[in-house]
Amino acid sequence: MPAVQETIDQVRQIDVDQYKYGFETLIEMDKAPKGLNEDIIRFISAKKDEPEWMLEWRLDAYRRWLTMEEPSWARVEYPQIDFNDIYYYAAPKNQTGPKTIDEVDPELLATYEKLGIPLREQEILAGVQESKVAVDAVFDSISVVTTFKEELAKAGVIFMSISEAIREHPELVRKYLGSVVPVTDNYYATLNSAVFTDGSFVFVPKGVRCPMELSTYFRINEKNTGQFERTLIICEDGAYVSYLEGCTAPQRDENQLHAAVVELVALDDAEIKYSTVQNWYPGDSEGKGGIYNFVTKRGDCRGANSKISWTQVETGSAITWKYPSCILRGDNSRGEFYSIAVSNGRQQIDSGTKMMHLGKNTSSRIISKGISAGRSNNTYRGQVSAHRRATNARNFTQCDSLLIGNNCGAHTVPYIEAKNATAQFEHEATTSKISEDQLFYCMQRGIPEEEAIALIVNGFVKEVIQELPMEFAVEAQKLIGISLEGSVG
């Protein structure tokens, strides 16, 4: 209940500039030359002190990428991207990898403080920050610090940047990297495989329940820089982890590219819960600037009785192209996808999920809530398939769209394929508008129009908000209110 009040306060505080994370950190950067070629890839690999096999892997991906074409099937429009006009590596000077908190540039610490991300362990432990969450902070192309590493190590959990993991745990990385999203999976995933710079690595060994929430906070700061994040999470037999991801970027007139790949692997009886609150800069009300968010996220329920759950709150980015998916390979495995996608201004979202039922008695659940306002377009695209051998596959899909105003669009594109006669797939979809009746009713009780919209929208997305970890739920409600600021009148 107080969250709604906070949403309202937050909305009220905001005047012309709705995006409060639009500031820029002025810090000296170490950059690779602009453009993309094999030398750049060698440069990135050398910067990160990578073993030879990693460089070969990247180069192989790059060569394949050169033969591929940009996909055009999504319902999004944007000018041709010039891949040679982007910096593929940018890191704060003197920062070659994660350090202890005392060694991190104070300017960077100040940035994260401004973003509300707790990085100082002592303060968190002393109760200055209320929640205990381990954070990996990624700034442009590099992870600047990872908190609570030691405490996690005691439990046997490995949580570090992927660059570190490649050096320190090459056997694990080699075994799992690219095993869920193959190098040649799609245009952006292949590009990412060639040039990825940083991201998080999580390994939870057999039987361990990760003692705290893990999170990565991505920040794009440098101009004309692409961020190519790579995250790999592995849960061995019976392990559990809950992982959160947050993202912001400065306000800029030109578009910036974020092309990430996230791979999750759950072995027998393991469970991974992955939550995202995506708040990249969405561009201004005329569609100038903003992040292109072209992301491949996939989880593999490799073991029997495993479970992977994706929860996402998408409010930012000029363009979102993202389908967090589950491969339900293990018998009795379960995949879930809970999504709230809010678009306003000129934002374009094409997002959804894929549930691929391969094992026996696998089940999946999809709850998608799309909210479109302004002149935005919001598409849900989902695929549910049952393999020939996937007996008793079950899926329930519910797609609800809410429209605010008369100039936005909501589209639902479900694909359903069942090759096994015992599969039971259900699909429900609704599209509604915030009705004049609802607004009039709320306002008649003294609730001003914008607050009334925030209240009605928060009611609409409640089912998904409930799936988020507590701290994120409050954050997400606020964010939704802010994103819809100025959507009426």
Added chain:
Amino acid sequence: MLEIRNLHARIAEDGTEIIRGLNLTVGKGEVAAIMGPNGSGKSTLSYILAGREDYEVTEGDILYNGESILEMDTAERAAAGIFLAFQYPVEIPGVATMQFLKVAMNEQRKAHGEEELTTPDFIRQVREAAGALNIDMDMLKRPLNVGFSGGEKKRAEILQMSLLQPNLCVLDETDSGLDIDALKIVSDGVNALRSPDRAIVVITHYQRLLEHIVPDTVHVLYKGQVIKSGDKALALELENNGYSNIIKDAA
């Protein structure tokens, strides 16, 4: 408290005139009943008082405590103390009734420059008001009006009215859809709000409700005008003889 002067109003979309030179005065402490045949403009009048944008006032004025309210939007009028109990209360999915009550009460307090209610204060107030209306606290955990029975919806309206403590209450066909027991509970709730500082306008088709909420004045609305006013005896006369004689006299 309420003075409507020569009011003319039409549907904004197609220009159909619904209210055609309506005059009505309701004083502090008064309970006024508005009756009239279907299509006479009763519900429209309630919407116009609440400031619904679908209607346009083309002539005349509405004074509330001596000031025109025509320039105020719906939420401002509500904060100023005008409450409309809806004939068809609207469903708000996903928003628990308790949550809605808290937001509404605090928004009105904010508009009056008052502090927000503390949670214990809020719960105490709701518990008291709900008890008087025979409302189970469990019902208030459900999304507002979603899946409520007709009786539950009307009781939820009166609950909001008693929590928001308005100065001018407009009840639009509050008796429709109520069985006799629910009618009694709802009427008792309204009667408990009768006070020398408050005016209540009861819009109804039937004399039945007026046996429970006894009006001080009765006004007959026909084709967007008040064609006859009287005391509660007028309501009885309508019940026995229908509207035709009064309409004939007025014509």
